[in-house]
Amino acid sequence: MPNQPFTDPNGLNEEQFLQNYNAGSYERPSVTVDMLIFTVMEQEQNNYRKLADKSLQLLLIQRGEHPFLGQWALPGGFVGISESVEEAARRELYSETNIDNIYMEQLYTWGDVDRDPRMRVISCSYMALVDRKALDVQAGDDAAAAAWFDVSYHILETRREALEQDVRQETLVEIILESEQEKLSGVIKLTETIQGHVRQVSREIVRSAGFSFDHLLMVQYAIERLRGKAEYTDIIFNLMPPLFTLSELQRVYEIILGKELLAAAFRRKIAERVIETDQSTRDAGHRPSKLYRYNREWNLF
Amino acid sequence: MPNQPFTDPNGLNEEQFLQNYNAGSYERPSVTVDMLIFTVMEQEQNNYRKLADKSLQLLLIQRGEHPFLGQWALPGGFVGISESVEEAARRELYSETNIDNIYMEQLYTWGDVDRDPRMRVISCSYMALVDRKALDVQAGDDAAAAAWFDVSYHILETRREALEQDVRQETLVEIILESEQEKLSGVIKLTETIQGHVRQVSREIVRSAGFSFDHLLMVQYAIERLRGKAEYTDIIFNLMPPLFTLSELQRVYEIILGKELLAAAFRRKIAERVIETDQSTRDAGHRPSKLYRYNREWNLF
DNA sequence: GAAATAGTGTCTCTTAGACACTATGGA
DNA sequence: TCCATAGTGTCTAAGAGACACTATTTC
Numbered sequence: 111m112p113n114q115p116f117t118d119p120n121g122l123n124e125e126q127f128l129q130n131y132n133a134g135s136y137e138r139p140s141v142t143v144d145m146l147i148f149t150v151m152e153q154e155q156n157n158y159r160k161l162a163d164k165s166l167q168l169l170l171i172q173r174g175e176h177p178f179l180g181q182w183a184l185p186g187g188f189v190g191i192s193e194s195v196e197e198a199a200r201r202e203l204y205s206e207t208n209i210d211n212i213y214m215e216q217l218y219t220w221g222d223v224d225r226d227p228r229m230r231v232i233s234c235s236y237m238a239l240v241d242r243k244a245l246d247v248q249a250g251d252d253a254a255a256a257a258w259f260d261v262s263y264h265i266l267e268t269r270r271e272a273l274e275q276d277v278r279q280e281t282l283v284e285i286i287l288e289s290e291q292e293k294l295s296g297v298i299k300l301t302e303t304i305q306g307h308v309r310q311v312s313r314e315i316v317r318s319a320g321f322s323f324d325h326l327l328m329v330q331y332a333i334e335r336l337r338g339k340a341e342y343t344d345i346i347f348n349l350m351p352p353l354f355t356l357s358e359l360q361r362v363y364e365i366i367l368g369k370e371l372l373a374a375a376f377r378r379k380i381a382e383r384v385i386e387t388d389q390s391t392r393d394a395g396h397r398p399s400k401l402y403r404y405n406r407e408w409n410l411f
Numbered sequence: 412m413p414n415q416p417f418t419d420p421n422g423l424n425e426e427q428f429l430q431n432y433n434a435g436s437y438e439r440p441s442v443t444v445d446m447l448i449f450t451v452m453e454q455e456q457n458n459y460r461k462l463a464d465k466s467l468q469l470l471l472i473q474r475g476e477h478p479f480l481g482q483w484a485l486p487g488g489f490v491g492i493s494e495s496v497e498e499a500a501r502r503e504l505y506s507e508t509n510i511d512n513i514y515m516e517q518l519y520t521w522g523d524v525d526r527d528p529r530m531r532v533i534s535c536s537y538m539a540l541v542d543r544k545a546l547d548v549q550a551g552d553d554a555a556a557a558a559w560f561d562v563s564y565h566i567l568e569t570r571r572e573a574l575e576q577d578v579r580q581e582t583l584v585e586i587i588l589e590s591e592q593e594k595l596s597g598v599i600k601l602t603e604t605i606q607g608h609v610r611q612v613s614r615e616i617v618r619s620a621g622f623s624f625d626h627l628l629m630v631q632y633a634i635e636r637l638r639g640k641a642e643y644t645d646i647i648f649n650l651m652p653p654l655f656t657l658s659e660l661q662r663v664y665e666i667i668l669g670k671e672l673l674a675a676a677f678r679r680k681i682a683e684r685v686i687e688t689d690q691s692t693r694d695a696g697h698r699p700s701k702l703y704r705y706n707r708e709w710n711l712f
Numbered sequence: 713g714a715a716a717t718a719g720t721g722t723c724t725c726t727t728a729g730a731c732a733c734t735a736t737g738g739a
Numbered sequence: 740t741c742c743a744t745a746g747t748g749t750c751t752a753a754g755a756g757a758c759a760c761t762a763t764t765t766c
Contacts, residue, residue, distance in 0.1 A: 116480045127477035133530040137492040138439040141522075141533055159738085159743050176428035179417045191438040191531055195522025213609045219520045219535050221442075221496025229434040230492055232442055234520050241608070277707045304707045307542070307648045308514045342643070347608045357745070374747075375728055396744040397736035406578045406605045460716050460765080658718070675720075676755055697717040698763035 139230040143199040144186035144325065145169075146217070146235060146332040147206060149242040150349045150362050151258065159395040161357065165260045166365050167242075168287060168329065169206060172255035177227050178322035182287075182294055184329075185256070186233070199236040206256065207238075207245060213348035214238045218331055225324045235328045237335065239348035259287035259294070263333050263368065266297065277304045282316065285329055294320035298330045340366045344383060347404045355391060355399040356380065440531040444500045445487035445626065446470075447518070447536060447633040448507060450543040451650045451663050452559065460696035462658065466561045467666050468543075469588060469630065470507060473556035478528050479623035483588075483595055485630075486557070487534070500537040507557065508539075508546060514649035515539040519632055526625045536629045538636065540649035560588035560595070564634050564669065567598065578605045583617065586630055595621035599631045641667045645684060648705045656692060656700035657681065 117123050122130065147169040155162040170182040185206045189198040196216070203212055217235040225231060266282040281300040286293065296318035302311050313327050321329075339345040340363065349362055360376050384402040391399045418424050423431070448470040456463040471483040486507050490499040497517070504513055518536045526532065567583040582601040587594065597619035603612050614628050622630075640646040641664065650663055661677050685703040692700045 118475075118477050118480055122477065124477045124480065128528055131529050133441070138441055139490065139492065140434070140439055141442065157743095161744075174419075176419050176423065176425045179419055179425065189440065189522065189533070191440060192524060194524050195520060195533060198522075211606055211609050213611075216519060218517060219496060221490065221499075221535070223493060223495050227429055228432050232490070232496060234522070272708075305512055306653065307651065307705050308512050309645070309649075310514075344610070348610075350608065352607065355745085372729065372731085373745085374731085377746075379728080393738080394744075395738055396742070397738095397746085399745055404608050407573075458716095462717075656718085673756065673758085674718085675758085678719075680755080694765080695717075696765050697715075698719085698765095700718055 137230075139232045141189045141195070142186050142231055142233045143189060143195060143202055144184040144220075144233050144235045144328060145199065145202050145206065146184060146237045146328060147203065147240060148237065148261075148332075148336065148349070149240045149245070149258070150365065151242050151260075161361075164358075164361050164365055167258040168261050169256060170259055170287065170289075172257070173322055174255075181320050181322045182257075182259075182292070183322035184235075184325045189234075195234050199234070203236075203238050207240060209240075209244055212238050212240055213345070217328070217335060220324060220328065222324070235332070237332045239336075239345065241349060241351050243351045257289040257291070259289045259292075261329075261333070262286045262288075263330075275305065278302070283330055285326065285333075287320075287329075292320065296321055296326045298326060300330075336366060337368070344404070347383075350404070353387060353389065353401040353403055355401060356384070357399060359384070359402070438531075440533045442490045442496070443487050443532055443534045444490060444496060444503055445485040445521075445534050445536045445629060446500065446503050446507065447485060447538045447629060448504065448541060449538065449562075449633075449637065449650070450541045450546070450559070451666065452543050452561075462662075465659075465662050465666055468559040469562050470557060471560055471588065471590075473558070474623055475556075482621050482623045483560075483593070483626075484623035485536075485626045490535075496535050500535070504537075504539050508541060510541075510545055513539050513541055514646070518629070518636060521625060521629065523625070536633070538633045540637075540646065542650060542652050544652045558590040558592070560590045560593075562630075562634070563587045563589075564631075576606065579603070584631055586627060586634075588621075588630075593621065597622055597627045599627060601631075637667055638669070645705070648684075651705070654688060654690065654702040654704055656702060657685070658700060660685070660703070 118127060149167050150164050151167045152162040152164055169185060171185050173179055173181055173183050185202055187198065187202050189195050193201070199214060203214060204210065214236055217237050219232060219234045221232045223230065225233070262285070264284045266284050268279065268281045270277070270279040279302045283298045283300060284295065285298065286295045297316040299314045299316050300311060301314065302309065313330065315324070315326055318326050336345070346359070346362055346366060350359060356377055359380065360371055360373065363376070364371055383405050385405045387401050387403060389401040391401065419428060450468050451465050452468045453463040453465050470486060472486050474480055474482055474484050486503055488499065488503050490496050494502070500515060504515060505511065515537055518538050520533060520535045522533045524531065526534070563586070565585045567585050569580065569582045571578070571580040580603045584599045584601060585596065586599065587596045598617040600615045600617050601612065602615065603610065614631065616625070616627055619627050637646070647660070647663055647667060651660060657678055660681065661672055661674065664677070665672055684706050686706045688702045688704060690702040692702065
């Protein structure tokens with residue numbers, strides 16, 4: 111089995127090679143991270159009896175400089191030469207939220223040549239999920255203008271055509287992001303083709319109002335991933351406070367999945383993932399609800 | 412709603428800004444792609460009656476230069492300044508296999524600072540799945556020494572400890588790659604921690620013989636993903652030839668999932684994803700088997 | 713006929729969906 | 740007492756696991 115120190119065709123061993131190594135001066139892309147920071151927010155409620163509505167929210171920042179001056183973008187920044195990509199993402203996440211210990215996962219790396227009009231930039235996107243109650247301060251103090259946007263996600267249309275050999279399906283997805291001041295919207299076309307066995311998916315912006323760069327694609331990708339993972343992992347609990355009722359939990363699932371669930375089935379399914387506490391809600395104008403917490407023992411690997 | 416041409420604090424509109432933009436000369440990382448090209452190979456069989464065994468195989472290249480001279484690495488290369496990351500991956504894939512229309516998906520971007528001893532390199536890994544019968548030539552003609560390695564993947568040990576607040580689970584995974592000439596092996600520790608609600612996974616190489624860089628981590632990640640996707644997508648069909656028997660298909664599933672399946676249940680489950688043809692196998696030393704093909708209509712989105 | 717694989721029938725157990733029903737606190 | 744939500748019981752249908760059984764070819 112080969113092992114160091116071997117010598118290469120120039121007679122150098124590995125140590126010598128590395129000492130003499132010259133990285134060369136060809137052009138390199140810049141690398142950035144972009145953060146999709148989601149939370150669930152309770153809306154105000156006028157009827158004392160009804161439960162507060164909730165919505166999924168995403169943190170955006172208004173750009174203070176060209177390009178896309180005045181438009182909204184995902185928070186993010188360059189990856190420094192002496193920090194890992196994940197460290198850069200954690201750094202950005204902390205600078206926006208001011209809290210530690212937030213769920214974060216890498217999503218996708220966007221590498222199209224023209225995605226930034228200034229220069230070649232490759233961006234690695236990360237999704238973070240935060241319990242809104244843990245965010246004491248309004249997020250993004252340092253950033254020029256950060257705001258939480260309510261997220262809505264609809265499938266407008268699905269069209270399938272079967273060619274001689276291949277199948278092709280196009281789906282139009284509309285994404286609307288709404289803050290107290292602004293309303294952004296855009297449409298993305300997802301194209302799925304199958305040639306022989308080979309399935310391939312591509313994304314394309316059809317129209318976009320108020321978004322910077324290709325960030326609308328990142329939003330669509332993140333929501334798709336969040337929905338997918340909600341079905342077969344515990345990812346949703348990252349959006350919950352330490353104690354919650356099963357109704358609250360069910361509503362968060364409903365928001366993410368975009369469909370209503372039956373309470374009885376939901377409770378049976380979720381039962382083993384939560385632990386009942388002896389506390390309950392009060393002063394709700396209706397029957398009190400027991401508070402639960404996440405069962406950490408459940409399904410590690 | 413803000414729109415171009417707005418002027419920034421320097422009085423420039425977007426067009427002027429971009430014309431004057433200077434990307435700066437700070438240090439940038441290099442970006443590469445690394446390809447995990449999997450296939451399923453039939454082993455030779457001496458007993459005319461028995462079906463040939465199959466194995467999952469991965470394509471590796473023996474390094475001809477420092478660092479890791481003589482050791483094995485995933486095929487890959489630099490992302491050029493004027494090609495997208497995906498284009499670079501397709502280019503590498505084509506140069507190894509000489510065929511088009513191969514299933515490929517982005518896996519993960521590896522961004523640790525020290526992952527390449529020469530310089531700062533960020534690598535985006537892709538997984539590709541090939542039907543072995545479509546590869547007419549021995550792959551990797553141009554590369555110095557390319558070889559297919561049989562893949563085996565075992566969980567050696569799982570240890571869980573519950574601290575006061577947190578839960579921590581460590582899993583040791585052994586990966587063995589075996590070609591006709593060589594046998595490489597390594598062990599990876601997967602650490603999963605839960606603090607409060609927040610679940611986090613990290614990977615670490617415990618020992619590694621014959622692998623270059625952090626490529627063993629990439630192999631483990633890819634197999635984990637492949638297993639996961641085998642359960643809830645049609646990804647496996649990318650490893651199959653155009654026509655196949657249900658027994659063959661079942662065996663490929665068994666290889667990927669690492670467990671035996673019951674034929675009756677498997678057939679019921681897979682039935683709607685395949686289409687029966689009027690052809691069947693012959694000269695097999697036992698009852699002939701009908702040939703099926705992939706049902707492309709099944710479950711687009 | 714033996715060996716080996718191909719393919720089916722059926723029982724059980726689990727789980728999701730549907731929906732009716734009971735329970736409880738506050739105005 | 741009504742309202743709104745909390746929470747349970749039970750029927751049904753679908754699907755996975757188990758396993759016995761039949762079918763078909765080659766030597």
